[in-house]
């Protein structure tokens with residue numbers, strides 16, 4: 343389609359949702375996009391990659407960049423992550439900082455606000471998430487606290503604070519549309535940056551790796567919070583299969599740090615690994631829309647979190 347076919351007031355641009363782990367970024371991304379793009383989980387820090395979804399409407403196209411939990415760097419991996427986040431943020435037209443209604447603002451939120459304060463001229467909107475979990479009184483207090491956070495940390499010189507503060511809940515669909523409206527207002531006038539119908543521009547192998555990571559973390563998260571990476575080594579349609587029943591062959595490796603962790607992932611008699619493969623296969627089939635053959639191996643990448651060479655190889 344030619345850009346002239348779009349109304350003059352059409353707005354399009356990049357928006358990033360940031361916030362501490364577990365504040366509801368992925369869930370909100372999914373709710374706005376309307377299909378499962380980012381990976382959600384009840385456990386913190388599962389969104390390690392930058393994953394985009396696109397929200398399209400008559401007068402807007404928001405390209406959502408769901409960032410990994412921006413947190414204080416502890417390991418090299420953490421520092422790399424934060425560099426990645428900083429780079430991502432610098433290219434945004436608007437940033438939405440998510441703060442849950444049901445948790446007091448803490449050092450983690452302040453740290454993030456300090457990082458956002460470095461972004462000049464980018465509109466920064468506060469989203470107070472999970473409002474279904476609190477009473478009106480608690481919400482009112484939280485809105486005031488969020489406003490103060492903005493005035494004191496985000497714009498210490500002018501005291502202007504957040505561009506807007508929007509309470510939202512995905513549970514019960516409270517104000518999800520308002521979030522889209524408010525974000526749209528912050529975007530530049532522009533025809534859509536992506537063609538119609540295109541929901542994600544992540545290469546499939548990254549999505550596939552995320553789904554395997556999600557499947558692997560489901561049971562063993564408490565034992566292996568940070569020590570797990572997945573690399574898809576080979577992926578392609580199998581030749582000679584009927585066109586209406588294609589099979590995708592996928593070879594992937596799960597990397598852990600220590601032999602003991604390898605044991606946990608594989609499980610007694612390979613039971614755990616089989617369960618991981620089954621879960622991952624189901625979701626990958628949904629993603630790709632083909633039958634899937636999945637070959638999973640578990641490898642030890644010693645100290646990979648602290649070794650830049652390993653990290654490059656693993657694509658971080």
Ligand SMILES: Nc1nc2c(ncn2[C@@H]2O[C@H](COP(=O)(O)OP(=O)(O)OP(=O)(O)O)[C@@H](O)[C@H]2O)c(=O)[nH]1
Nearest residue numbers: 364365366367368369383384386387389511512513
């Ligand atoms: N009650 C309620 N729970 C929510 C809402 N939004 C998200 N959650 C829950 O909060 C948890 C964390 O949500 P996520 O969307 O994974 O959070 P995230 O910020 O993307 O987390 P990371 O990937 O760790 O950065 C999940 O258990 C969600 O079901 C909401 O509006 N209401």
